[in-house]
Amino acid sequence: TQLLEQSPQFLSIQEGENLTVYCNSSSVFSSLQWYRQEPGEGPVLLVTVVTGGEVKKLKRLTFQFGDARKDSSLHITAAQPGDTGLYLCAGDLDTGNQFYFGTGTSLTVIP
């Protein structure tokens, strides 16, 4: 059983559509990160959220940390083919130095 479950696992959409990816857990996290990984490359950090209810925006990407710090969402507005990749959430548990990656969402944006 994975500590951080992401949904959906796979997503294929047309250019210009909006989408939301979810990252859920039953555990409380001190902070949560979102990474994007392109084929043949390592994950690249997009954002870190640390406060319950926090919302951060990065151009067309909006990240939200749940009020209870157990979940997070990533919303992409007007998706572009360049957004294609594997999106990974990751977090460190509130109980100590333990860091986990989520199961991942593979996004394909079709031109």
Add this chain to the structure above:
Amino acid sequence: DAGVIQSPRHEVTEMGQEVTLRCKPISGHDYLFWYRQTMMRGLELLIYFNNNVPIDDSGMPEDRFSAKMPNASFSTLKIQPSEPRDSAVYFCASSGETYTEAFFGQGTRLTVV
């Protein structure tokens, strides 16, 4: 900065052989991580170091795996003997003060036949 540098990028070896993966972290980073990524299990933390000292190696699958960090600019992950189920992409990552914000290398794709 060149980022985290891993070598080799690809490694194909026969079952039973020793494999050594290498990593040069970003200069000045205090934390170094070794991860393994597979389709079935996703991204798994194997071990991490803080100031060259191993802190948590609970993710190392078995005694065939070992990792060292002899100095702040170099780390190795060794598998001896290798098995086909070790086939995966192995990533090294490093981070500064906030250990959760990691910078990843390009990975080593290991195939054990």
